[in-house]
Amino acid sequence: MRGAVADPPPxxxxxxxxxxxxxxxxxxxxxxxxxxxxxxxxxxxxxDDLAAYFDPRYAPDDCLVWLGGWxxxxxxxxxxxxxxxxxxxDLLLAxxxxxxxxxxxxxxxxxxxxxxxxTDNGGVGWSERPQGSPPGRPGxxxxxxxxxxxxxxxxxxxxxHAVVADLKPAHVAVSIQLD
Numbered sequence: 357m358r359g360a361v362a363d364p365p366p367x368x369x370x371x372x373x374x375x376x377x378x379x380x381x382x383x384x385x386x387x388x389x390x391x392x393x394x395x396x397x398x399x400x401x402x403x404d405d406l407a408a409y410f411d412p413r414y415a416p417d418d419c420l421v422w423l424g425g426w427x428x429x430x431x432x433x434x435x436x437x438x439x440x441x442x443x444x445x446d447l448l449l450a451x452x453x454x455x456x457x458x459x460x461x462x463x464x465x466x467x468x469x470x471x472x473x474x475t476d477n478g479g480v481g482w483s484e485r486p487q488g489s490p491p492g493r494p495g496x497x498x499x500x501x502x503x504x505x506x507x508x509x510x511x512x513x514x515x516x517h518a519v520v521a522d523l524k525p526a527h528v529a530v531s532i533q534l535d
Contacts, residue, residue, distance in 0.1 A: 366394075366397055368400075368404065370390075371389050371392050371396070375389065412441050421435065423444075424447060427444065427448055439469075443466035443467070444466075446466035447462070447463065447466045449462040450462040450463035450466060454523050455525045457474045457498075460472075460474050460519075460524060463519045463522070464519050467515055468512055468516060476496075476497075477499075497528065498529070498530045499530075501532075501533045501534075501535065502516060502532075502535070504534055
């Protein structure tokens with residue numbers, strides 16, 4: 357959640373503009389309305405700029421992980437704001453294309469920072485002869501290969517497993533290789 361904002365700008369429109377002129381015969385009313393304006397200024401400012409909170413290009417840094425959590429739960433709270441901004445489009449693609457090769461590639465790329473190679477066997481078996489047994493493996497299978505420079509393979513392996521488990525169809529077997 358957002359913290360307090362020091363010295364918010366005054367609201368563009370004061371509450372006094374909605375009151376009849378007969379209310380302003382004394383200083384008490386003007387002071388009371390000014391106090392309400394001051395208390396409500398942060399709320400009005402946030403509501404005026406609400407669209408920016410939902411756009412990763414403009415959202416404040418402290419809102420990015422919260423915003424990313426709407427798209428994918430695998431965003432790490434330790435990520436920098438720049439990394440979240442850079443990878444939110446891939447996470448959105450992963451969400452939209454969930455269960456496809458493109459979605460899995462985008463999710464692994466976003467969460468690890470490495471481009472994976474994802475191979476899908478299509479999960480279809482067929483035979484050239486009627487009533488013949490199909491060649492190869494008939495079940496759906498994904499093979500994912502991620503080339504790593506010098507990094508902690510165990511951390512990346514667990515992250516790739518988590519991303520793939522979140523994005524793949526439940527019945528599909530997976531083979532993950534880290535080089």
